[in-house]
Amino acid sequence: xxxxxxxxxxxxxxxxxxxxxxxxxxxxxxxxxxxxxxxxxxxxxxxxxxxxxxxxxxxxxxxxxxxxxxxxxxxxxxxxxxxxxxxxxxxxxxxxxxxxxxxxxxxxxxxxxxxxxxxxxxxxxxxxxxxxxxxxxxxxxxxxxxxxxxxxxxxxxxxxxxxxxxxxxxxxxxxxxxxxxxxxxxxxxxxxxxxxxxxxxxxxxxxxxxxxxxxxxxxxxxxxxxxxxxxxxxxxxxxxxxxxxxxxxxxxxxxxxxxxxxxxxxxxxxxxxxxxxxxxxxxxxxxxxxxxxxxxxxxxxxxxxxxxxxxxxxxxxxxxxxxxxxxxxx
Amino acid sequence: xxxxxxxxxxxxxxxxxxxxxxxxxxxxxxxxxxxxxxxxxxxxxxxxxxxxxxxxxxxxxxxxxxxxxxxxxxxxxxxxxxxxxxxxxxxxxxxxxxxxxxxxxxxxxxxxxxxxxxxxxxxxxxxxxxxxxxxxxxxxxxxxxxxxxxxxxxxxxxxxxxxxxxxxxxxxxxxxxxxxxxxxxxxxxxxxxxxxxxxxxxxxxxxxxxxxxxxxxxxxxxxxxxxxxxxxxxxxxxxxxxxxxxxxxxxxxxxxxxxxxxxxxxxxxxxxxxxxxxxxxxxxxxxxxxxxxxxxxxxxxxxxxxxxxxxxxxxxxxxxxxxxxxxxxxxxxxxxxxxxxxxxxxxxxxxxxxxxxxxxxxxxxxxxxxxxxxxxxxxxxxxxxxxxxxxxxxxxxxxxxxxxxxxxxxxxxxxxxxxxxxxxxxxx
Numbered sequence: 001x002x003x004x005x006x007x008x009x010x011x012x013x014x015x016x017x018x019x020x021x022x023x024x025x026x027x028x029x030x031x032x033x034x035x036x037x038x039x040x041x042x043x044x045x046x047x048x049x050x051x052x053x054x055x056x057x058x059x060x061x062x063x064x065x066x067x068x069x070x071x072x073x074x075x076x077x078x079x080x081x082x083x084x085x086x087x088x089x090x091x092x093x094x095x096x097x098x099x100x101x102x103x104x105x106x107x108x109x110x111x112x113x114x115x116x117x118x119x120x121x122x123x124x125x126x127x128x129x130x131x132x133x134x135x136x137x138x139x140x141x142x143x144x145x146x147x148x149x150x151x152x153x154x155x156x157x158x159x160x161x162x163x164x165x166x167x168x169x170x171x172x173x174x175x176x177x178x179x180x181x182x183x184x185x186x187x188x189x190x191x192x193x194x195x196x197x198x199x200x201x202x203x204x205x206x207x208x209x210x211x212x213x214x215x216x217x218x219x220x221x222x223x224x225x226x227x228x229x230x231x232x233x234x235x236x237x238x239x240x241x242x243x244x245x246x247x248x249x250x251x252x253x254x255x256x257x258x259x260x261x262x263x264x265x266x267x268x269x270x271x272x273x274x275x276x277x278x279x280x281x282x283x284x285x286x287x288x289x290x291x292x293x294x295x296x297x298x299x300x301x302x303x304x305x306x307x308x309x310x311x312x313x314x315x316x317x318x319x320x321x322x323x324x325x326x327x328x329x330x
Numbered sequence: 331x332x333x334x335x336x337x338x339x340x341x342x343x344x345x346x347x348x349x350x351x352x353x354x355x356x357x358x359x360x361x362x363x364x365x366x367x368x369x370x371x372x373x374x375x376x377x378x379x380x381x382x383x384x385x386x387x388x389x390x391x392x393x394x395x396x397x398x399x400x401x402x403x404x405x406x407x408x409x410x411x412x413x414x415x416x417x418x419x420x421x422x423x424x425x426x427x428x429x430x431x432x433x434x435x436x437x438x439x440x441x442x443x444x445x446x447x448x449x450x451x452x453x454x455x456x457x458x459x460x461x462x463x464x465x466x467x468x469x470x471x472x473x474x475x476x477x478x479x480x481x482x483x484x485x486x487x488x489x490x491x492x493x494x495x496x497x498x499x500x501x502x503x504x505x506x507x508x509x510x511x512x513x514x515x516x517x518x519x520x521x522x523x524x525x526x527x528x529x530x531x532x533x534x535x536x537x538x539x540x541x542x543x544x545x546x547x548x549x550x551x552x553x554x555x556x557x558x559x560x561x562x563x564x565x566x567x568x569x570x571x572x573x574x575x576x577x578x579x580x581x582x583x584x585x586x587x588x589x590x591x592x593x594x595x596x597x598x599x600x601x602x603x604x605x606x607x608x609x610x611x612x613x614x615x616x617x618x619x620x621x622x623x624x625x626x627x628x629x630x631x632x633x634x635x636x637x638x639x640x641x642x643x644x645x646x647x648x649x650x651x652x653x654x655x656x657x658x659x660x661x662x663x664x665x666x667x668x669x670x671x672x673x674x675x676x677x678x679x680x681x682x683x684x685x686x687x688x689x690x691x692x693x694x695x696x697x698x699x700x701x702x703x704x705x706x707x708x709x710x711x712x713x714x715x716x717x718x719x720x721x722x723x724x725x726x727x728x729x730x731x732x733x734x735x736x737x738x739x740x741x742x743x744x745x746x747x748x749x750x751x752x753x754x755x756x757x758x
Contacts, residue, residue: 120651144536180536
């Protein structure tokens with residue numbers, strides 16, 4: 001089954017969230033609208049709505065994560081779900097239990113949703129194909145393939161500053177080859193109408209084959225940043241590099257690190273984003289990381305609202321979600 | 331089992347002649363006119379179908395030794411026979427590896443027993459010994475002993491050893507002993523964990539890829555080492571179109587290299603992998619339509635000598651995971667003949683199928699000429715090129731039920747096989 005038909009049911013309702021690829025523009029916009037409506041909940045004095053009361057959410061993380069797991073956990077708790085965190089790297093899977101057995105065992109405990117992070121591309125799709133009807137799978141990152149909630153929070157962050165997506169020029173800079181965030185951002189940006197997307201980095205990290213995503217591949221930072229409205233930096237994923245993709249030392253920063261000087265090639269009011277964690281002095285100069293044009297911390301707080309929206313739309317109901325958020329704002 | 335006297339009417343031979351064939355005492359007793367005093371035990375009207383030698387499959391795994399839950403000799407050898415394959419060549423990468431005489435003897439003994447239980451008729455087995463101990467690429471295995479024990483050649487079935495000096499010395503040794511060395515052309519260091527072709531699909535899905543150069547560099551290296559050592563190197567299971575001109579140039583220079591390709595590489599390309607279904611996780615990976623076309627052209631013009639099944643039985647468990655961590659390979663044995671015929675389309679002739687599936691692979695293994703001629707062994711297949719059928723993996727006869735050919739409409743069908751004159755599958 002294709003990703004698109006797997007994650008959306010016959011009525012057009014979100015069944016799982018596996019990838020931003022194949023999500024329609026109306027559905028993507030609906031997620032962002034719902035997330036926007038949850039922002040007051042996340043910022044209010046009582047940060048709780050009862051949309052997922054009685055539901056059980058399992059965070060099943062086969063890879064270490066602090067930031068993503070925490071925001072998923074907070075999102076579920078703010079929707080009143082019961083949340084269980086399983087560090088699968090130290091669970092029965094290391095004793096030889098297969099992924100399918102792990103899923104089926106937990107599923108038999110009447111779990112409503114699995115938030116899954118796994119190091120293999122395609123893992124979320126696999127779980128969605130195997131899951132019982134009514135059980136939702138949220139992809140919290142699968143290999144280098146997709147990290148859809150990160151892309152959605154990036155879109156929400158951009159939209160709150162620059163809602164005119166079809167006019168935007170966007171540069172995604174850094175280790176695209178190993179980045180599930182970059183792939184998900186590209187699909188989401190394209191769906192929302194961005195026509196000028198540049199993937200910027202050295203040839204070893206931005207191979208030409210990525211131009212098959214209908215983007216421009218650029219191997220020069222200044223050319224890549226020229227006149228862009230948004231600069232999306234990526235973490236240089238040391239742990240994913242098993243060959244020597246770059247010379248050591250400061251080679252990357254010297255050619256592709258974002259500094260005040262290189263940022264001058266972008267538009268004067270260009271936004272700077274980074275999914276974190278930041279390697280200061282590698283992807284970005286320390287003074288820019290939390291500078292006035294940086295949206296890094298805003299991205300993190302948007303992450304909770306986006307994850308609440310997706311959870312509400314899959315195992316809550318859309319109308320209830322909107323009702324609850326209206327009440328929270330009142 | 332005594333061989334019945336069989337009269338096959340109106341069969342088309344490799345040279346295109348249409349004639350009657352008479353099988354008796356396990357041999358082809360006559361072509362054209364019946365021998366004096368002929369009395370048939372069985373008669374079949376071929377109605378123009380092609381009567382060709384039973385195929386020799388240069389690469390097929392049967393689950394043993396090592397993975398009886400996936401398949402066994404008892405499950406696969408009768409299936410091969412019914413599919414028109416008389417001889418299966420097993421690579422040495424079982425568990426344990428075929429790197430010593432006791433493993434050779436174990437395989438010989440078990441292959442001899444397979445198929446007897448139901449009297450179904452059963453393909454024979456040829457073995458390749460491991461080129462290096464444990465298949466690890468570090469120390470040369472006892473090649474002469476392996477050949478003496480019954481191996482038809484030796485192999486490094488999972489790519490070039492990392493130590494190329496060992497490979498060169500092993501080829502030198504093999505050349506001095508007249509041993510053919512089978513190698514899968516893969517430079518592993520260029521493709522760690524690569525399970526898809528290095529192109530748009532792998533880029534989109536973020537899956538480790540295997541670049542074309544991981545194969546072509548290996549092909550070039552093997553050609554150069556064959557040139558220097560004089561060894562007969564058989565390059566098994568090509569996947570890259572760019573390998574074909576390298577081979578053509580080597581052959582034009584008289585270097586002793588031969589090559590094969592799996593039938594599914596001629597029929598399929600990476601486009602079937604759009605949803606990353608593990609059914610199409612194969613090694614080598616499926617590449618582009620242009621690669622498949624170049625491989626087909628290489629097969630048609632003879633640059634590629636043979637087509638094999640690369641049958642690699644997998645059970646459901648081995649394929650129930652996200653693609654990158656599933657086991658590669660599928661069950662391709664029983665559709666070898668129709669797969670090749672379908673892939674070649676208008677270029678498929680009885681002569682060409684005989685060359686690709688019978689004559690050349692038998693030569694690579696040092697067997698005699700595989701032909702349908704008076705006095706030759708009655709190991710033959712009746713292939714009807716004019717019927718078609720859909721490959722449905724739920725109806726596979728192999729113990730393994732997952733095949734990359736699933737859902738394809740294949741042209742042609744093996745309607746009967748005779749091994750030593752005994753019908754394996756009764757004509758329908």
